[in-house]
Amino acid sequence: MLFQLFKKIGFILVWMFIIPINALQAQPASTLCATPPMGWNSWNFFEGKISDSIIRQIADALLANGMKDAGYEYIIIDDLWTNGRDKNNVLIADPVRFPYGIKILADYIHSKGLKLGIYSDAAQHTCGGVSGSYGFEELDAKTFASWGIDYLKYDYCNAPEDVITAFTRYKKMSDALKATGRPIVYAICEWGQRKPWLWAKAAGGHLWRTTWDLRDTWQSNNKDLTGIIEIFNDQDSLAQYAGPGGWNDPDMLMVGLYGKGSSSNAGTNGKGCTKTEYETHFALWCMLAAPLIVNSDIRKISSETLQLLTNKDLIAINQDKLGKQANTIYNKDSVQVLMKNLSGGNLAICIFNKSGTAKNISLNLKKDLDVWKPYKYIQAIFKNKNIKANNNLALKLEGHACEVYIFKN
Numbered sequence: 001m002l003f004q005l006f007k008k009i010g011f012i013l014v015w016m017f018i019i020p021i022n023a024l025q026a027q028p029a030s031t032l033c034a035t036p037p038m039g040w041n042s043w044n045f046f047e048g049k050i051s052d053s054i055i056r057q058i059a060d061a062l063l064a065n066g067m068k069d070a071g072y073e074y075i076i077i078d079d080l081w082t083n084g085r086d087k088n089n090v091l092i093a094d095p096v097r098f099p100y101g102i103k104i105l106a107d108y109i110h111s112k113g114l115k116l117g118i119y120s121d122a123a124q125h126t127c128g129g130v131s132g133s134y135g136f137e138e139l140d141a142k143t144f145a146s147w148g149i150d151y152l153k154y155d156y157c158n159a160p161e162d163v164i165t166a167f168t169r170y171k172k173m174s175d176a177l178k179a180t181g182r183p184i185v186y187a188i189c190e191w192g193q194r195k196p197w198l199w200a201k202a203a204g205g206h207l208w209r210t211t212w213d214l215r216d217t218w219q220s221n222n223k224d225l226t227g228i229i230e231i232f233n234d235q236d237s238l239a240q241y242a243g244p245g246g247w248n249d250p251d252m253l254m255v256g257l258y259g260k261g262s263s264s265n266a267g268t269n270g271k272g273c274t275k276t277e278y279e280t281h282f283a284l285w286c287m288l289a290a291p292l293i294v295n296s297d298i299r300k301i302s303s304e305t306l307q308l309l310t311n312k313d314l315i316a317i318n319q320d321k322l323g324k325q326a327n328t329i330y331n332k333d334s335v336q337v338l339m340k341n342l343s344g345g346n347l348a349i350c351i352f353n354k355s356g357t358a359k360n361i362s363l364n365l366k367k368d369l370d371v372w373k374p375y376k377y378i379q380a381i382f383k384n385k386n387i388k389a390n391n392n393l394a395l396k397l398e399g400h401a402c403e404v405y406i407f408k409n
């Protein structure tokens with residue numbers, strides 16, 4: 001009760017005193033993260049085993065398997081890369097796993113036309129217990145910029161719970177990053193616990209996690225409800241906060257992990273998801289204009305997973321320059337329909353069978369989906385065919401499956 005009251009007062013104070021008026025006014029579309037960032041992150045598959053050679057192999061794989069051409073750009077080294085600070089308090093990479101330091105690695109990544117991301121925390125220690133950046137924001141921002149870092153994921157483990165402190169600590173690092181003059185994407189990661197969609201952009205964030213860590217399971221049996229379907233259900237009211245330069249982040253893609261990750265298995269049966277469930281997960285994240293950050297070991301990716309992750313029509317929906325996050329327009333009998341406006345007057349519609357059993361679905365465009373405008377044709381992405389735009393969309397969907405349609409002018 002008392003905690004709730006403090007939380008409410010905290011939000012009001014942030015709005016009244018901390019966020020300057022000009023930060024609340026409409027921002028010009030930022031070129032940094034004008035569309036949701038796409039890339040790969042080390043956490044769920046490699047955790048503390050991440051190294052210079054793995055990062056190089058991942059970069060090589062991105063080029064060789066076509067993922068770079070599909071748009072994946074940022075390679076992000078997550079927690080447990082550092083071994084503390086030197087005598088001048090400069091962060092140092094683990095000398096065994098990163099023997100040449102981060103700058104040389106960044107040069108390699110840049111030579112491949114890719115970008116490098118790194119991780120720190122707004123406290124003295126990260127979630128994994130190594131050095132965080134609290135108290136060293138300016139120094140660490142300068143260090144990251146001097147190494148050629150292009151993206152910072154900034155976590156919130158071991159930091160005070162209140163929103164004012166969170167806002168202040170996040171803004172401090174963002175100001176320090178800006179002061180370096182290097183464009184660095186700033187990913188706020190406080191797991192949606194202080195409604196960051198209301199303040200993260202004003203704190204300098206280009207994306208902000210909206211949930212606890214996503215797990216490699218359709219439905220979790222843990223108290224934090226972190227399965228794909230549970231995290232997806234939590235995103236619905238947030239569409240209004242997403243747009244060019246600032247994105248809701250429902251966490252990284254579990255696609256292709258098939259239970260082989262580590263933290264991603266916490267609270268799950270360890271088996272991962274089915275191919276259909278990964279397809280739906282990817283399609284939903286594209287509809288949500290979510291960052292597309294792959295976690296699986298793409299050096300050994302199956303052609304099936306690769307095909308999904310490089311599906312150019314789904315990626316085009318995600319990367320559409322209008323920058324809209326889909327809204328739910330229909331939700332009945334375990335059938336949910338999402339709609340995302342696209343540039344050029346086109347429309348993406350995703351029909352999703354939330355139940356575990358197959359369903360025959362028939363939806364009237366006008367009556368059920370409120371689509372009145374005539375379109376030339378409709379492209380069904382998973383079925384990979386064009387259909388005539390008439391009054392009804394009729395389809396059979398297996399349990400947990402979805403179909404995505406692009407309505408073309």
Ligand code: GLA
Nearest residue numbers: 043078079127128155189213
């Ligand atoms: C938190 C974050 C994860 C990951 C780990 C690393 O749990 O939410 O995405 O970065 O920390 O320790």
